[in-house]
Amino acid sequence: MATTTQEVSKHQIDQLIEEYGYDDHFHEHHHEGDKYQSGFIQKYIFSQDHKIIARQFLITGMIWGILGGLMSLIFRLQLGFPEGNMAWLKPLLGKWIIVNDGIGTLDPEFYYALVTIHGTVIVFFVLTAGLSGTFSNLLIPLQIGARDMASPFLNMLSYWFFFLASVVMFVSLFLSTGPFAGGWVAYPPLSALPEASSGSGAGMTLWLISLVLFVVSVLLGGINYITTVLNLRTKGMNMWRLPLTIWSFFITAIIGLLSFPVLAAGFFLLMFDRLLGTSFYLNEIFINGHALDRVGGSPILYQHLFWFLGHPEVYIIILPAMGLVSEVMSTHARKPIFGYKAMVYSIASIGFLSFLVWAHHMYVAGINPFIANFFIVFTLIIAVPSAVKVFNWITTIYGSSYRFNAASMFAVGFVSMFISGGLTGIFLGNAVLDIPLHDTYFVVAHFHVVMGVAAFFGMFAGIYHWFPKMFGRFMDETLGKLHFWGTLIGAYAVFIPMHYLGMAGVARRYYKFDNFDAFSHFAGINKFITIAAIITFVFQLIFVINFFYSIWKGRKMTSRNPWGSTTLEWTTPIHAGHGNWPGKLPAVQRWPYDYSKNGRDFIPQIEPQSDAEKDEFH
Amino acid sequence: MVTTIKNTEADSAARLFQAKRFALWIGIAGMMMVFTSLTSAYIVRKAAGNWLEFKLPDIFFYNALLAIASSVVLQASYAAFKREKFVLYKVLLALTLLMGVAFLLGQYSGWMQLVDMGIFLQGNPSGSFVFVLSGLHALHLLVGLTSLSVALFQALSLPDRLTERRKFRFELTLTFWHFLTFLWVYLMALWMYLA
Numbered sequence: 070m071a072t073t074t075q076e077v078s079k080h081q082i083d084q085l086i087e088e089y090g091y092d093d094h095f096h097e098h099h100h101e102g103d104k105y106q107s108g109f110i111q112k113y114i115f116s117q118d119h120k121i122i123a124r125q126f127l128i129t130g131m132i133w134g135i136l137g138g139l140m141s142l143i144f145r146l147q148l149g150f151p152e153g154n155m156a157w158l159k160p161l162l163g164k165w166i167i168v169n170d171g172i173g174t175l176d177p178e179f180y181y182a183l184v185t186i187h188g189t190v191i192v193f194f195v196l197t198a199g200l201s202g203t204f205s206n207l208l209i210p211l212q213i214g215a216r217d218m219a220s221p222f223l224n225m226l227s228y229w230f231f232f233l234a235s236v237v238m239f240v241s242l243f244l245s246t247g248p249f250a251g252g253w254v255a256y257p258p259l260s261a262l263p264e265a266s267s268g269s270g271a272g273m274t275l276w277l278i279s280l281v282l283f284v285v286s287v288l289l290g291g292i293n294y295i296t297t298v299l300n301l302r303t304k305g306m307n308m309w310r311l312p313l314t315i316w317s318f319f320i321t322a323i324i325g326l327l328s329f330p331v332l333a334a335g336f337f338l339l340m341f342d343r344l345l346g347t348s349f350y351l352n353e354i355f356i357n358g359h360a361l362d363r364v365g366g367s368p369i370l371y372q373h374l375f376w377f378l379g380h381p382e383v384y385i386i387i388l389p390a391m392g393l394v395s396e397v398m399s400t401h402a403r404k405p406i407f408g409y410k411a412m413v414y415s416i417a418s419i420g421f422l423s424f425l426v427w428a429h430h431m432y433v434a435g436i437n438p439f440i441a442n443f444f445i446v447f448t449l450i451i452a453v454p455s456a457v458k459v460f461n462w463i464t465t466i467y468g469s470s471y472r473f474n475a476a477s478m479f480a481v482g483f484v485s486m487f488i489s490g491g492l493t494g495i496f497l498g499n500a501v502l503d504i505p506l507h508d509t510y511f512v513v514a515h516f517h518v519v520m521g522v523a524a525f526f527g528m529f530a531g532i533y534h535w536f537p538k539m540f541g542r543f544m545d546e547t548l549g550k551l552h553f554w555g556t557l558i559g560a561y562a563v564f565i566p567m568h569y570l571g572m573a574g575v576a577r578r579y580y581k582f583d584n585f586d587a588f589s590h591f592a593g594i595n596k597f598i599t600i601a602a603i604i605t606f607v608f609q610l611i612f613v614i615n616f617f618y619s620i621w622k623g624r625k626m627t628s629r630n631p632w633g634s635t636t637l638e639w640t641t642p643i644h645a646g647h648g649n650w651p652g653k654l655p656a657v658q659r660w661p662y663d664y665s666k667n668g669r670d671f672i673p674q675i676e677p678q679s680d681a682e683k684d685e686f687h
Numbered sequence: 688m689v690t691t692i693k694n695t696e697a698d699s700a701a702r703l704f705q706a707k708r709f710a711l712w713i714g715i716a717g718m719m720m721v722f723t724s725l726t727s728a729y730i731v732r733k734a735a736g737n738w739l740e741f742k743l744p745d746i747f748f749y750n751a752l753l754a755i756a757s758s759v760v761l762q763a764s765y766a767a768f769k770r771e772k773f774v775l776y777k778v779l780l781a782l783t784l785l786m787g788v789a790f791l792l793g794q795y796s797g798w799m800q801l802v803d804m805g806i807f808l809q810g811n812p813s814g815s816f817v818f819v820l821s822g823l824h825a826l827h828l829l830v831g832l833t834s835l836s837v838a839l840f841q842a843l844s845l846p847d848r849l850t851e852r853r854k855f856r857f858e859l860t861l862t863f864w865h866f867l868t869f870l871w872v873y874l875m876a877l878w879m880y881l882a
C-alpha cells in the first residue's frame with residue numbers, strides 16, 4: 070500500500086512484541102491442541118482452531134446464501150410473472166411444478182415453502198451463523214491477543230451443531246410432503262398441527278429439529294465469545310481499548326445468550342403440542358369442518374415467546390455488521406472512529422432496549438392498546454442510539470481522505486441502507502400507522518433494507534477487508550467494486566418499489582393477486598422487482614467467483630499489515646499457526662484508533678505511548 | 688496517566704481454568720433463561736383464565752428440602768477434598784449421588800400421583816406446565832447425576848491426591864449441582880406463591 074509510508078515493518082513488530090510482550094508460556098505446554106493440527110481431517114475438518122472454524126462458518130453460510138437467494142428468485146418469478154410458463158423448472162423442482170397443457174405452474178404449497186425456507190435460512194444460517202459466527206471466531210482471539218477461544222472444543226461443537234442443523238434443513242427440502250411452509254416465524258396453529266397443511270407434517274418436524282440444533286450452536290458459540298472476551302484479553306487490553314468489532318460481537322453474544330433460550334422454550338412447548346397432544350398454543354380449532362379436542366391454549370403466547378427472541382435476533386444480525394463497518398471505515402478513512410465511547414454505549418443500549426420492544430410485531434394480534442403504548446415508546450427510543458451511530462459514521466468519513474476500495478465502499482453502503490431502512494421502522498413503530506401497514510410489502514421492504522441488505526453489506530465489507538487475514542491473498546478489487554455497484558443499485562431497485570406496494574395495501578405472503586382487481590395495476594411493478602432481483606443475484610455470483618478464485622489464485626499478501634491497521638490481528642505472521650503468535654503474546658499499549666496521529670499515518674496498538682501521549686487522556 | 692506494559696508473564700493453563708469456570712456460569716445463565724421464560728409463560732397463561740386449579744403433591748416440596756440437603760453434603764465433600772480428608776470426601780460424594788437418585792424417584796412418584804388425581808400432560812395447560820417444568824428440570828438433573836457419577840468414579844479410581852485440575856473439575860460439578868438445587872427451589876417457591 071503506497072499510503073502507508075511509515076509502515077511499521079515486520080521486523081519492528083516482532084521486536085515490539087519481544088520487548089514488551091506478554092509471556093504466557095504457551096508454547097512450552099504440551100497442548101492437546103497440537104495433536105489436532107497434524108492430519109488433514111483434524112486440521113481442516115474437525116478443527117479446533119478458531120481461524121479454521123471461522124472459514125467453515127463462512128463457507129457454509131455462503132452456500133446457504135446462494136440456496137436462499139435462488140429460492141427467492143423462484144418465488145419472485147411467480148410474483149412477477151404469475152401467468153408465465155415454469156415448465157422449464159420441472160427438472161429441478163419435479164412435482165412442485167404442475168404441468169397442464171404444456172404450461173407449468175408453481176404449486177402454491179411449494180411457493181409458501183420457498184418463502185418460509187428462504188426467510189429461515191437467510192436470517193439464521195447466513196446472517197447469524199455466517200456473519201457473527203465467522204467474524205466472532207476469526208477476530209475475537211486475534212484482536213484481543215488470545216491464543217484461541219476459551220474452549221476450542223466447544224467452539225468446534227458449535228460449528229458442527231450448525232452443520233447438523235444445515236443437513237436436517239436441507240433434507241427437509243426433499244420430503245414428498247415438502248418442507249415447512251408456514252412462514253419463518255412458524256406461528257401456531259399452522260406449525261402446531263401436523264394435519265394443518267402438507268408442510269406442517271414431517272417438514273415442520275425437521276424444521277424444528279434443525280432450529281433446535283441451531284440454537285445449541287449459537288449458545289455454545291456465544292458462551293465461548295463472552296468468556297473469551299472477558300477472560301483472555303492480553304495484557305494492557307482493557308475494555309476501553311477493545312476495537313468496536315469486539316464490542317459488537319460481545320454484546321451480540323450476550324443478547325443471543327439471553328434470547329435464544331427463550332426461543333428454545335417456545336419451540337419446546339410447540340413440540341409438546343405437536344407430538345404429545347398438549348394444548349399450550351391451541352384452542353378451539355376446526356380442521357376440515359370438525360373441532361379438535363384441544364382447548365385452553367393461546368397462539369398469542371407463542372408470538373410473545375417467538376418475538377422475545379425475534380426482535381433481539383434482528384440486532385444479533387445487525388450489531389456485528391455495525392462493528393465490522395466501524396472498523397473498516399476508520400481504517401480506510403485513516404481517522405479515529407468518531408465518538409468511540411458513544412459507539413460503545415449505543416451498542417450496549419441498543420442491546421438493552423432490544424428486549425423491550427418485541428410486541429411491536431404484535432400490534433394487530435389483539436394486544437391491549439395501553440400495553441402497545443409502552444412498546445411504541447421503547448421502539449422509538451431505539452432510534453436514538455441508532456442515530457448516534459449513524460452520525461458517528463458520517464462524521465468519521467467526513468473530510469477524510471477516504472480510500473475507496475470494495476471493503477470501504479460496502480461500509481458506506483451499509484450506512485446508506487441502514488438509514489433508509491431505519492426510517493421506515495419509525496413508521497412501523499407507531500401502532501396507528503402499523504395497523505394499515507402490517508403484513509404488507511411495506512414491512513417486507515423495511516426489514517429487507519435495514520436488516521437483510523444492510524447486514525449483507527456489513528458482511529461483504531468484512532469479507533473484502535479480512536480476506537487477506539483469512540487466506541493470505543487479496544480478492545480482486547475491480548470485481549469487488551463491480552459487485553458493490555451492482556448490489557447497491559440492484560437492492561434499491563428491488564426494495565424501493567416494495568414500499569410503494571405496501572402503502573397501497575398489497576399484502577405479503579400471497580401467491581397471486583388475480584382475485585383482487587385493486588392490485589391488478591401493480592403487475593408492472595412486480596415484473597420490474599423480479600427482473601431487478603435476478604440482476605442483483607447475478608452480481609452476487611461475481612462475488613462468489615471472485616471469492617473462490619482468490620482463495621487459490623488471488624494476489625498474494627506480501628506484508629503483514631496491508632491496510633495499515635492498528636489492531637493486533639495484523640501483527641501475526643501472514644500464515645499464523647496454532648496459538649496465533651509464534652512467541653510471546655503482544656501487549657497492548659493504546660486504544661485501537663490512533664490513525665493520523667502526531668504526524669504519523671497510524672500507530673499500532675502494541676507501540677508504547679510516548680511521554681507526551683501519556684499525559685493526555687482518551 | 689498510562690503506564691507502559693513491559694515484559695509480563697503468566698501461565699496460560701491457569702488462565703484457562705479461570706475462563707472455563709466463568710463459561711459454566713454463562714451457560715447457567717442461558718439455562719436459567721429457558722426456565723424464566725417458561726415460568727413467565729406460566730404466569731401470563733394463568734392470568735388469562737380458563738385455568739384448572741389443583742394441589743401439587745407434597746412430595747415435590749419435600750424434594751426441595753432434599754435438594755438443599757444434597758447441596759450441603761456436596762459442599763462438605765468439596766471441603767473435605769480440599770483438606771485432603773479423602774475418605775470423608777468419597778463418602779459424602781457417594782451420599783450426594785444417592786440423594787440425587789432419591790430425588791429423581793421422588794419426582795417420579797409425584798408425577799404418578801398427579802396422574803392418579805386425573806392431571807395429565809394433555810388437557811388444561813395448568814397441568815401440562817407442571818409436567819413440562821418438572822420434566823425439564825429432571826433432564827438437567829440427569830446431566831448433574833452423570834457428572835456426579837464421573838466424579839465418583841474418578842474419586843475411587845485415581846490415587847488420593849489434591850491437584851489443581853481435580854479441584855477445578857470438582858468446582859464445576861459443585862456449581863452445576865447447586866444450580867439444580869436452586870432451580871427446583873425456585874420452581875417450588877413460585878408455585879407456593881402463585882397458589
Ligand code: HEM
Pocket residue numbers: 254383384386387429430448449451452455490491492493494495496497498499503506507508512515516519520521
Ligand atoms: C429505528 C429502528 C426500527 C424500528 C422503529 C422498527 C420497527 C419495526 C416494526 C414496528 C415492525 C413490525 C411491522 C409489522 O409487522 O407490522 C418491524 C418489522 C421488522 N423489523 Fe424493524 N424496526 C427498526 C429497525 C430494524 C432493524 C435494525 C432491523 C434488523 C436489523 C429490523 C428488522 C425487522 C424485521 C426482520 C421485521 C419483520 C419481521 C416479520 O414480520 O417477518 N428492524 N420493525
Ligand SMILES: [Cu+2]
Pocket residue numbers: 379380383426427429430
Ligand atoms: Cu422488531
